[in-house]
Amino acid sequence: MLLCCKLYISESRNHTALDSIERAARLDGETVIVNKFQDRAYNRIGYTLVSYIVHDSTGNIIYSPLQQTLLSMVEAAYEAINLELHHGAHPRLGVVDDIVFHPLARASLEEAAWFAKMAAADIGNKFQVPVFLYDAAHPMGKPLDIIRRELGYYRPNFMGNQWSGWDMPEVLSEKPDEGPTMVSRARGIVMIGARPWVSMYNIPIVSTDISAARRIARTVSARGGGLPTVQTLGLFHGEDSTEIACMLLEPNRIGADRVQKPGGDASSSRRAGC
Structure with missing residues (x-):
């Protein structure tokens, strides 16, 4: 069974940062970057990762190499990028802005949601960033666009059409699903979800x-x-x-x-x- 993860990071102009993130992705050859979309105007990059899922003899999930690859890439992103210095024409709430899991082949949406929730717990705890779950990973299936709207994602904060730095409250009014309610201005917030292919x-x-x-x-x-x-x-x-x-x-x-x-x-x- 195969699992896909799309990782969206708020950076595309700093090649040193991107090299560091991509080196982290190559640490485990069992996970493959099958697509990369880099947009300079948006100052945003998207990676599409694919790996397999391992189950035990009773069919329960044990792990996927995607888990460690994702954590390594996220860590590299947080070490190399400061959201307060970021400027671009695409909305964003965090350095690691969005992570979404898609089931592939015979994998189920429930399995993708399980990995999304595990990633949320790992990222929220290890890096102390607020994490909001969405779609199949959310207990009530809350859609991504609703959460983003509640957090002010769609409101430009510079020149009426750009997003620059961080100008939101450092203490969130909405409680995240994982991680603290206090926001690091350098790292921001991350959304993590699971859904069929988008x-x-x-x-x-x-x-x-x-x-x-x-x-x-x-x-x-x-x-x-x-x-x-x-x-x-x-x-x-x-x-x-x-x-x-x-x-x-x-x-x-x-x-x-x-x-x-x-x-x-x-x-x-x-x-x-x-």
Whole structure:
């Protein structure tokens, strides 16, 4: 049985930091980085990791090499990156911003959720960062976007369209699922969840009109009455363009072709995102 983990880190410009994180990933050859998506404008990188799950003779989970690889990468990220010095055009709440587990092949969502909860306990305790669980890893299945909205994830704190440093309270009003309620300004908060496969899909727009990009994003999204199972953000992307960042929660039902069509007249191209 195979397990996938996507790890999103708030850094893409500091090559020394990225080299350190990727060296940590290579310490165990039993875990493979199958994809890396690096975005300089967003100052964000996404790693897709895959490994196997080991069970005992009765079918109970023993471990996966992914667990130690993930912890090593997280540790390297916290050692190399300071959120107070981070600046980018993509929202984020932490150096290690999001970790999501997906079951592959014959693995179950319950197994992915088990690993998510173990990772949350390990990261919260070892690195003393607040951890919020979401989707199948959360006791009530609370969605990621709801938690992010409660924590102010979607509100830019610099120039109306950028995220810079840390300007939130150091004591959280919401109790995390793991870790302290006190936030390190250098490390921030991490979200950890489990869900069926999700696709990220970004549509570049040849315009710097962020209001128009946000209107298009809302029109496409389920929240705005658009396509079901699609979440979107309108974001600046570089000096001369904006972008519709899309999360496809059920890509087999609503895929990239359906998302591209509403924004197609204004878009220049498309790309897998993070």
